[in-house]
Amino acid sequence: MKPGSIAIVGAAETTKMGVIPDVSQTQLHADAALNAMKDAGLKPSDIDGVACAGEFPVTLADYLGITPTWLDGTYVGGCSFMLHVRHAAAAIAAGYCKNVLITHGESGRSRLGYLGPSILPTSPYGQFEAPFGTSGPPTMFTLPVLRYMKTYGLTHEQLAMVSVVQREWAAKNPRASQKDPITVDDVLGSKMIAYPFRILQCCLVTDGGGALILTSADRAKDFPTKPVYILGTGESSESPIISQMRDYTSSRAFRVSGGNAFKSAGITHKDVDHAMFYDAFAHLPIFGLEDLGFVPRGEAGAFIAARNTAPGGMLPVNTNGGGLSYMHSGMYGMYALQESVRQMRGIAPAQVKNAKISVCHGVGGMFSASGTVIMSNQLP
Amino acid sequence: MTNTRTPPKPTPETQHFWDGTKQNRLLLQRCSDCNHTYFPPRPFCPACASKKVVVVPASGKATLYSYVISQRPAPGMIPPFSIAVVTLEEGPRMMTNVVDCPQTPEALVLDMPLEVTFQPLNEDITLPLFQPAKGDVQ
Numbered sequence: 157m158k159p160g161s162i163a164i165v166g167a168a169e170t171t172k173m174g175v176i177p178d179v180s181q182t183q184l185h186a187d188a189a190l191n192a193m194k195d196a197g198l199k200p201s202d203i204d205g206v207a208c209a210g211e212f213p214v215t216l217a218d219y220l221g222i223t224p225t226w227l228d229g230t231y232v233g234g235c236s237f238m239l240h241v242r243h244a245a246a247a248i249a250a251g252y253c254k255n256v257l258i259t260h261g262e263s264g265r266s267r268l269g270y271l272g273p274s275i276l277p278t279s280p281y282g283q284f285e286a287p288f289g290t291s292g293p294p295t296m297f298t299l300p301v302l303r304y305m306k307t308y309g310l311t312h313e314q315l316a317m318v319s320v321v322q323r324e325w326a327a328k329n330p331r332a333s334q335k336d337p338i339t340v341d342d343v344l345g346s347k348m349i350a351y352p353f354r355i356l357q358c359c360l361v362t363d364g365g366g367a368l369i370l371t372s373a374d375r376a377k378d379f380p381t382k383p384v385y386i387l388g389t390g391e392s393s394e395s396p397i398i399s400q401m402r403d404y405t406s407s408r409a410f411r412v413s414g415g416n417a418f419k420s421a422g423i424t425h426k427d428v429d430h431a432m433f434y435d436a437f438a439h440l441p442i443f444g445l446e447d448l449g450f451v452p453r454g455e456a457g458a459f460i461a462a463r464n465t466a467p468g469g470m471l472p473v474n475t476n477g478g479g480l481s482y483m484h485s486g487m488y489g490m491y492a493l494q495e496s497v498r499q500m501r502g503i504a505p506a507q508v509k510n511a512k513i514s515v516c517h518g519v520g521g522m523f524s525a526s527g528t529v530i531m532s533n534q535l536p
Numbered sequence: 537m538t539n540t541r542t543p544p545k546p547t548p549e550t551q552h553f554w555d556g557t558k559q560n561r562l563l564l565q566r567c568s569d570c571n572h573t574y575f576p577p578r579p580f581c582p583a584c585a586s587k588k589v590v591v592v593p594a595s596g597k598a599t600l601y602s603y604v605i606s607q608r609p610a611p612g613m614i615p616p617f618s619i620a621v622v623t624l625e626e627g628p629r630m631m632t633n634v635v636d637c638p639q640t641p642e643a644l645v646l647d648m649p650l651e652v653t654f655q656p657l658n659e660d661i662t663l664p665l666f667q668p669a670k671g672d673v674q
Contacts, residue, residue: 282542284630287543288541288619289612289633291606291608292608299604302603351604353604404602
């Protein structure tokens, strides 16, 4: 894909966000999809490409009254939507479809029609991790951190600052689930979940969804919205189980995905005005900053603690409040993409002034997969 | 929560590993072409794709690579308990629990020497757990 040849012309989240006990998961997808179509001025009959995760694209296409010529059900966890954007861009460039709808809806808290990941006792996870008392991501995704701390000297206080800074961003966002200010002491005094992680270093569990509509840059100028151009993308994967991640101080999937996104976009780090690093847990922005090359290895904790990613800092990160304070329904990548689009459109609640390039980086599973999308409000 | 840990279900490709633990043996696989020793089990080498692989016994010695101390309820477990990843002497890593040791950050020190111990789960499955190394293990 040539940088800037594909654009996001529709973007919206579900009408409600947070705790939504009266809407099923399928309808959360549809609600977000209808909102995004309204945003782009399109009807279901205008959509010819459908991608989603957590639901089957067949189900969604039929539910919405769409006749697709292209479908993508890539499901690699929370970054699936970054991969959908990448695949959709390629499909539009190949002429397989013109207007692609990417949806997400997840009743992560209320569990109304929630599919969730299936756990087979024969799978690598079922055989070689579940017997040892793992119980959800807080007991697995967090495993690398003590090794990272020993290797690079990251302190508990620096790790706590990730949560503190993101709460500052959330305070600026009316739709954020958690807006009250917190301190390092609050974080380190909060309920222990899985040492060294406390509850304020773990993501929220909420309901919600979001949808994107992509088309070619040529057609984008006919839409009512400000086009957000795709400059570059990347994707990769490592192990399905955290115990087999090669290096607990760096994610191979992050390095490959992020590296290819930068290479395909043809930009350097100093061109970046805004970044989203999928933060299911507080260490993820640290890994993201380092593995994507924003900060030298081992220095991201200090970089965040020095408020470089906070409001007023040199690299605003997770400006919606992130999975730690904004929302996290289970697969967060769609919400990170939505915030990058808002920043590029200039309509984010905590808008970064004159931001022109946003890097949106996602993770799937427990460092199992990764997807990166670099977007801009200007053609390269 | 149930009183027993979530049992693994072996596949034809992993059966030898679980047969091994049942006999208190920790079994890995080694490639006869490139000499790579690996885990989890599969009938070919993940480094070079050769199918010339043999099952080899591990020494049972390991070091603590990383861990968390879970406070969350889990089948058959009483919090707080460690969920650990250990590096075997032969190179591969595996998830386990460090037992016979206080479940505290002070007692669980990264890179500490460990040795395997076997805990029967049911008549088919025995789990490989690890404990602080005793005696002359370095």
